[in-house]
Amino acid sequence: MNVNMIEAAHVARRWSFRCLLFCIIAGMVSGCASAKLKQARRDFYNGNPSQASGVLLDSEDISSRDRLLYFMEKGLILHHSGNFQESIDTLLSASALMKDQEVISAGEQTGSLVTSERITSYKGEYAERLLVHTYLIMNYLMINDHEDALVEAKQALEVYDTYPDACRDDYFTRSLIAHCYEAVGDVNDAYIEYKKLAELMSDPTPVADKLCALGARLGFDDEVAIYEKYLSETERNPAGADAPAELIVFISQGRSPIKIPENIVLPPSIRFSFSTYKDRSGSFFPPTVRTSGLSGPADMIATDVGGVLKASLKERLAQIIAKETARVVAKESIAHNIDDPLLEILVRVVFFIMEEPDTRSWQTLPAYLAMVRIPLQPGSHHIMISGANGGGGTVSIPEFEITPGRQYYYYSVRNNSRLKSF
Numbered sequence: 001m002n003v004n005m006i007e008a009a010h011v012a013r014r015w016s017f018r019c020l021l022f023c024i025i026a027g028m029v030s031g032c033a034s035a036k037l038k039q040a041r042r043d044f045y046n047g048n049p050s051q052a053s054g055v056l057l058d059s060e061d062i063s064s065r066d067r068l069l070y071f072m073e074k075g076l077i078l079h080h081s082g083n084f085q086e087s088i089d090t091l092l093s094a095s096a097l098m099k100d101q102e103v104i105s106a107g108e109q110t111g112s113l114v115t116s117e118r119i120t121s122y123k124g125e126y127a128e129r130l131l132v133h134t135y136l137i138m139n140y141l142m143i144n145d146h147e148d149a150l151v152e153a154k155q156a157l158e159v160y161d162t163y164p165d166a167c168r169d170d171y172f173t174r175s176l177i178a179h180c181y182e183a184v185g186d187v188n189d190a191y192i193e194y195k196k197l198a199e200l201m202s203d204p205t206p207v208a209d210k211l212c213a214l215g216a217r218l219g220f221d222d223e224v225a226i227y228e229k230y231l232s233e234t235e236r237n238p239a240g241a242d243a244p245a246e247l248i249v250f251i252s253q254g255r256s257p258i259k260i261p262e263n264i265v266l267p268p269s270i271r272f273s274f275s276t277y278k279d280r281s282g283s284f285f286p287p288t289v290r291t292s293g294l295s296g297p298a299d300m301i302a303t304d305v306g307g308v309l310k311a312s313l314k315e316r317l318a319q320i321i322a323k324e325t326a327r328v329v330a331k332e333s334i335a336h337n338i339d340d341p342l343l344e345i346l347v348r349v350v351f352f353i354m355e356e357p358d359t360r361s362w363q364t365l366p367a368y369l370a371m372v373r374i375p376l377q378p379g380s381h382h383i384m385i386s387g388a389n390g391g392g393g394t395v396s397i398p399e400f401e402i403t404p405g406r407q408y409y410y411y412s413v414r415n416n417s418r419l420k421s422f
Contacts, residue, residue, distance in 0.1 A: 254281030
């Protein structure tokens with residue numbers, strides 16, 4: 001009997017040491033995002049997007065757990081470098097990976113029950129998954145590929161349908177989706193999306209002209225009468241919604257919030273950890289538009305990206321609490337079944353230290369995204385946008401000529417960089 005008890009104690013001790021070793025190794029391997037990701041982010045925010053994309057030339061040194069972050073960060077950096085096709089290729093890889101990740105790794109989930117969420121593959125917040133498609137849409141529009149932009153718009157709609165509460169306030173992406181339908185001549189679906197947007201926004205004025213123009217083409221006279229109330233006299237004439245051309249300006253402002261750790265400690269050694277978002281930018285600074293040619297009033301639709309990210313994290317709160325509770329119970333069970341008091345203390349200390357929340361996030365995202373629509377008449381135009389970067393500077397779009405026939409112009413602004421596609 002004594003021999004059996006001694007043998008059982010040895011087995012428990014060996015198992016405990018293995019568990020302890022696993023925890024230490026997992027913690028060392030998981031860590032934070034790789035050094036390359038950190039360097040690329042620094043270069044990007046220092047105004048060197050080309051240098052930042054060079055840092056992320058390949059993914060060989062990126063942990064498989066951070067592969068999605070790699071594609072997200074690189075895709076956005078390439079977008080702001082003006083390398084739209086490369087950005088498309090990279091973000092399509094992100095989109096494909098997100099689909100593959102729907103199959104949960106049992107090994108990762110089991111390991112995370114005694115370590116932390118950092119050892120699992122990063123799957124992205126719901127808003128981040130939506131924004132992958134958002135930037136793909138913008139990239140396709142920038143190279144005048146409306147058909148593929150619409151393909152991504154439909155995938156974005158699926159994300160909206162899957163996570164309606166988390167993503168509902170992303171008006172910018174919703175306006176992109178409506179625009180994609182309109183650009184390919186799908187008047188009915190364009191009207192549907194613009195109407196959804198109008199119903200979500202507290203003030204439908206920015207899309208009232210679209211609803212009136214498209215509604216008139218569809219014969220929705222009663223609904224046109226509703227939205228006409230939001231238009232000025234100037235907006236009701238052909239220089240407004242029915243102008244033969246329209247300049248679309250995409251504006252990014254500020255830095256998205258980042259995740260930081262929060263903890264609740266219950267004596268003697270129980271630690272609950274979770275992440276919250278910390279803001280890095282102030283309020284949105286609405287830009288103003290000046291044109292040298294004949295144009296209608298500009299309309300702007302903006303999204304508080306930080307707000308949508310926070311809503312996404314809040315949406316996951318219940319499952320985060322459930323997983324954290326299960327982790328605490330598992331750790332307590334392991335520690336409680338260790339006969340050696342000193343080893344039990346050591347295991348509890350390691351568990352306590354290892355209890356770190358997953359603070360990974362897509363950090364090159366802006367704090368705000370805005371779409372400015374400027375209806376233009378034929379002729380020469382010189383557009384100036386004040387405060388596009390959230391400060392007092394002015395972005396000047398080089399003079400260009402509008403010719404008869406419906407044409408769309410897309411222009412992307414990030415701080416002082418200017419990218420255009422005609």
